[in-house]
Structure formats: structure tokens, C-alpha cells
Amino acid sequence: xxxxxxxxxxxxxxxxxxxxxxxxxxxxxxxxxxxxxxxxxxxxxxxxxxxxxxxxxxxxxxxxxxxxxxxxxxxxxxxxxxxxxxxxxxxxxxxxxxxxxxxxxxxxxxxxxxxxxxxx
Amino acid sequence: xxxxxxxxxxxxxxxxxxxxxxxxxxxxxxxxxxxxxxxxxxxxxxxxxxxxxxxxxxxxxxxxxxxxxxxxxxxxxxxxxxxxxxxxxxxxxxxxxxxxxxxxxxxxxxxxxxxxxxxxxxxxxxxxxxxxxxxxxxxxxxxxxxxxxxxxxxxxxxxxxxxxxxxxxxxxxxxxxxxxxxx
Numbered sequence: 352x353x354x355x356x357x358x359x360x361x362x363x364x365x366x367x368x369x370x371x372x373x374x375x376x377x378x379x380x381x382x383x384x385x386x387x388x389x390x391x392x393x394x395x396x397x398x399x400x401x402x403x404x405x406x407x408x409x410x411x412x413x414x415x416x417x418x419x420x421x422x423x424x425x426x427x428x429x430x431x432x433x434x435x436x437x438x439x440x441x442x443x444x445x446x447x448x449x450x451x452x453x454x455x456x457x458x459x460x461x462x463x464x465x466x467x468x469x470x471x
Numbered sequence: 472x473x474x475x476x477x478x479x480x481x482x483x484x485x486x487x488x489x490x491x492x493x494x495x496x497x498x499x500x501x502x503x504x505x506x507x508x509x510x511x512x513x514x515x516x517x518x519x520x521x522x523x524x525x526x527x528x529x530x531x532x533x534x535x536x537x538x539x540x541x542x543x544x545x546x547x548x549x550x551x552x553x554x555x556x557x558x559x560x561x562x563x564x565x566x567x568x569x570x571x572x573x574x575x576x577x578x579x580x581x582x583x584x585x586x587x588x589x590x591x592x593x594x595x596x597x598x599x600x601x602x603x604x605x606x607x608x609x610x611x612x613x614x615x616x617x618x619x620x621x622x623x624x625x626x627x628x629x630x631x632x633x634x635x636x637x638x639x640x641x642x643x644x645x646x647x648x649x650x651x652x653x654x
Contacts, residue, residue, distance in 0.1 A: 385481075390477065401637060
């Protein structure tokens with residue numbers, strides 16, 4: 352591992368913003384990362400969600416996490432969105448472009464992208 | 472799986488599920504072979520479970536009845552003429568030495584060799600999902616070595632900044648990619 356000095360600079364820059372993030376609640380985005388999800392392409396979907404959430408400055412209200420098999424392997428990659436006081440939204444057969452759309456319209460805009468969802 | 476790095480991600484997820492606090496991912500390329508080792512200090516498996524893990528119709532999960540992770544990885548190695556080994560010490564047998572080790576050998580000149588793919592993405596995905604676990608990654612190639620130890624990163628970050636903050640994940644991704652490019 353090189354460039355640990357660079358890491359120290361990142362740390363110092365972040366120290367101020369972390370306190371703010373601790374109070375983060377709100378939206379939780381969960382990506383299925385078991386064999387079924389991984390084989391279907393969950394890794395780039397997860398990474399896109401993480402990057403786009405940061406890019407859109409949504410980190411204060413959105414957390415992206417991973418889970419195991421959700422139980423609907425044929426619909427992987429599956430992304431679930433949990434928001435307090437609202438029904439869970441399940442996005443299926445996701446890919447990088449769909450993930451970007453979900454960040455833009457749902458996580459940022461508050462509008463569920465119904466065409467990628469399943470059931471309720 | 473289209474890339475071996477996806478198999479590695481999948482197998483390492485088993486280590487995390489087994490409660491490992493340290494996971495080592497070691498890739499060694501030599502002549503026309505690639506050895507991949509995934510070593511954890513999780514709860515290990517009983518002899519009976521160990522015999523069963525290569526059976527695709529065995530799984531510990533309850534959400535479905537098949538467990539393809541290990542059979543996929545084994546197949547990927549064996550189709551190149553290589554081999555697959557799994558050893559495990561259960562925590563009830565020895566709580567200090569417990570854990571599981573998966574070791575696979577690939578012949579890289581085989582037409583059926585699956586490319587390693589985006590291994591950096593696999594490492595950052597694991598760190599993102601389990602920031603409290605220590606990950607050691609070493610990829611030895613003929614012309615040099617790329618390595619990472621999250622304990623070193625944690626030592627710099629201190630307790631205030633989580634390892635899975637986007638800034639840190641980006642840093643890890645960029646510095647690993649830079650190390651690969653400098654080989």
C-alpha cells in the first residue's frame with residue numbers, strides 16, 4: 352500500500368464533515384450480494400449506487416448497504432429501498448444505467464421508478 | 472461467473488458470514504499458473520459440512536435450496552486442468568486456530584481460463600460491506616506485487632472516520648489501480 356500520506360490528507364479534510372453525517376437517517380438502499388446477485392451483476396450496480404449517491408451529495412440522507420440472498424434469485428440484481436413511513440420498494444433486474452436512474456429520480460427526486468419494481 | 476474476481480467476492484462473503492474478523496485474499500501468478508487463496512479466521516466448518524460444500528445442492532441458507540458459490544469456483548479451476556482445496560478448523564475444536572482456507576490452482580494458458588477481471592472492485596466492495604473486518608490483499612505477479620492491508624489504513628484514519636466512507640473507498644480504488652498501472 353502506497354500513498355498513505357495522501358490518506359492522511361483525506362482524513363484531515365473529512366474530520367469536519369463526519370460529525371454531520373452521524374445524524375444521518377432517512378433512506379437505506381440494500382443490494383443483494385449472494386452468489387445469485389454477484390453472478391447477475393450486483394457488484395457494478397452496488398458500486399454505481401455508492402458513487403452516484405456521493406456524486407449527488409446524498410450521503411447525508413442515503414446509506415447504501417449490502418445483504419445476502421433476498422430469495423428471488425431469478426430477479427437479481429435486486430435493490431431494495433427502505434424509507435421510514437413508506438412501503439419498501441424492490442427494484443429487480445438492475446444494471447448500471449437503471450441504478451443511475453433510481454438515484455436521480457427516486458433517491459434524489461423522491462419519485463419511485465415504477466417500471467423497474469416488482470410486487471410491493 | 473464471468474470473472475474470477477466475482478468468484479473471489481462470492482467466496483469471501485462466506486468468510487464474512489462465518490464471522491471472520493480477518494480475511495486474506497492472495498493471488499500468485501507464476502509461469503502459466505495462478506493460485507488463489509482465501510483464508511479467514513471465521514467459525515470454520517465441521518467435517519460433515521466440509522464434505523458437503525462442494526455439492527451444489529447443499530447450502531446453509533434457508534431462502535433457497537442450492538448453494539452454487541463453491542461449486543462454481545471449483546469448476547472454474549478444474550476446467551483449466553487445475554485444482555481446488557478447502558480445509559477448515561471449527562471453532563469448537565480450536566477457538567484460536569479456527570477458520571477456513573480455500574486454495575485453487577488455475578492454468579492460465581488453458582482456453583477455459585476465466586479472466587481475473589476487476590479485482591480492485593471486488594476488494595472495495597468487500598471493504599464497503601464489512602468495514603470492521605481486516606482485509607489483507609496480495610497479488611503477486613511476475614513483474615511485481617500489489618498489496619493492501621486495511622489495518623494500515625485504519626491506523627492512519629483513526630477511530631473517527633469509517634473505512635467505508637466514500638472518500639476512503641475511492642482512495643483505496645485509486646491507489647490499487649495506480650499500483651497495478653505502475654507494474
